[in-house]
Amino acid sequence: MSQLLVCIAVVLLVPTAQGAPFADPMRPPDFAPADAAPGVSAGSRLESVLIAPDRRVAVIGGQQVRLGEKFGDGRVVRITESEVVIRTAEGTQTLKLFPEVEKRPRARREKRREDDNN
DSSP, X not given: OHHHHHHHHHHHHHHHHHTOOOOOTTSOXXXXXXXXXXXXXXXXXXXXXXXXXXXXXXXXXXXXXXXTOEETTEEEEEEOSSEEEEEETTEEEEEESSTTOOOOOOOOHHHHHHHHHO
16 A cells, blocks of 8 residues: 555656756856847847858857848847947947956056066
8 A cells, every 4th residue: 555655656746856947057147238229139148259251150149140131120230259239220239248358458568577576
C-alpha cells in the first residue's frame, strides 16, 4: 500500500518539478535606453556587430539589419565596431554595444610617470 502512495506522489509531483521557472544564466539583462527616439523601440538593444570589407551588419533586438536598411520607423545610417546610428523623422538614436562603458582619452605615458613620482 505504501509503495502505491509513493508512486502516486511521484506521478503527481514530477510535472510540477519539470515546469519550475529557472533563470537562464546566459540570457542578457533587460536593457531599455532612456533616450530612445520615437519610432525605435525603447527595448531595442544592440547585441552584435559584423564589419567586413563588403558589408556592415548589426543585430538589434534579435533582428539582423544592414547599413541602409530600415529598422522600426527609422533607417540605419551608420554602423561602427561599437555603435549603430538610426535616423528617424524625429531625430537620431545611437545604440551602443556596451552602453555602460564610457570611453576616455588615455593619459600620456610621461604625464603618468610624473604623477607616479610625486
